[in-house]
Amino acid sequence: MACSTDWADWKDVIQNSITRTLNSPRGFKYSKLREDKIESVINRSQDAFSGKWNVVYLRRIAFVYNDNILTQEEKDDAILSLTMLKDRDNLLYGKDVTYRCDICDRSGYMIVWCQHCVVDFLQDETTKWTSMDKHIDRQILLAQTRAPIPDAIPEWIPYELLRDVDYLTQGGYASVYTATYMRGLYARWRKTTRTLSRGLTHFKVVLKKLNWNHPENDFKNELEKHLYVSSVCDAIVRCYGVTRDPITKDYMLVLNRMKCDLREYIEQVHDKALQLEIFRGTRPILSDATPKAFTEIIRRCWDADPNKRPKAVGIANYFSKIKIKGGFVFQNATTEVGSEISTITSGISTTKLASLYDTGDSSGDSCAINFSIDI
Numbered sequence: 001m002a003c004s005t006d007w008a009d010w011k012d013v014i015q016n017s018i019t020r021t022l023n024s025p026r027g028f029k030y031s032k033l034r035e036d037k038i039e040s041v042i043n044r045s046q047d048a049f050s051g052k053w054n055v056v057y058l059r060r061i062a063f064v065y066n067d068n069i070l071t072q073e074e075k076d077d078a079i080l081s082l083t084m085l086k087d088r089d090n091l092l093y094g095k096d097v098t099y100r101c102d103i104c105d106r107s108g109y110m111i112v113w114c115q116h117c118v119v120d121f122l123q124d125e126t127t128k129w130t131s132m133d134k135h136i137d138r139q140i141l142l143a144q145t146r147a148p149i150p151d152a153i154p155e156w157i158p159y160e161l162l163r164d165v166d167y168l169t170q171g172g173y174a175s176v177y178t179a180t181y182m183r184g185l186y187a188r189w190r191k192t193t194r195t196l197s198r199g200l201t202h203f204k205v206v207l208k209k210l211n212w213n214h215p216e217n218d219f220k221n222e223l224e225k226h227l228y229v230s231s232v233c234d235a236i237v238r239c240y241g242v243t244r245d246p247i248t249k250d251y252m253l254v255l256n257r258m259k260c261d262l263r264e265y266i267e268q269v270h271d272k273a274l275q276l277e278i279f280r281g282t283r284p285i286l287s288d289a290t291p292k293a294f295t296e297i298i299r300r301c302w303d304a305d306p307n308k309r310p311k312a313v314g315i316a317n318y319f320s321k322i323k324i325k326g327g328f329v330f331q332n333a334t335t336e337v338g339s340e341i342s343t344i345t346s347g348i349s350t351t352k353l354a355s356l357y358d359t360g361d362s363s364g365d366s367c368a369i370n371f372s373i374d375i
């Protein structure tokens, strides 16, 4: 059992850990646990194994289970985290191992939540909201059902739930505002009530309104890309949903407020010397957890020479051409960029990557310094 890679041997251990963690008053909060120790064991379990993802998952569970530093509660927490990662990977990319739901008796790709139960709930909820545009309603529902993972579900966000809307900046194609989102995001699925419950409320978000000539069509294209990228990779700017200014009637994307935005980074420090350093090439440090393929793009966008930055339309093409295989988004920066890019571009050789960035209309906007907002 200790080294088994058979799901049947681990099923009870995993499900008991998940139940204990989700039912604890602590919920998802790590405050009473040694978060650094949990993270360390999770990271070491990641380094220890390679191979087919579903076997690696059970080996990592065994690694945590056999650890002699963590308490049982901390192991439960680590097992829940690993299982949520595995669930997401299997739902979006793997789709080759299924688990039966003890509520609806249907087979799905996730252990922690049942995708069918969550989708049923979201479909029932559609009677309670509308963007007043059928296409946008469809796009939101499509994004919700593509990745029915509670903390990744985008929504229609009524404008009255956004407070303190403040103008932040304007680019060639978009106006950007900050706001406080009063309602919490979906956080977890409650089996007993078959509902999604919400997490923390009152947090800062970014609103992005397009200024293009045909705002409706462009907005719909942009919306589709944001919702798609956000649902398949939360390392990119997360899209919480869509709202509409009741006065101007403009639709706006509601986005995560990134901490590594370069313009904000400069504005916050107010340090001329540092601004000079940035001018000379100093950049924010990207987390090792950021997939190499994305750090590569981000660094190109931060190039001191604007002519060397990829075009926005090239980046859009890049994402639209990504064929995801084997859950590459969970490979971190230690992964060889060559192999990863050749995986994700599916047939587009790595030597062509630079030209891939430059494809499309050459009049497209150069990737602005605030990459995280403009993408």
Ligand SMILES: [Zn+2]
Binding pocket: 101, 102, 103, 104, 105, 106, 114, 115, 116, 117
């Ligand atoms: Zn179910």
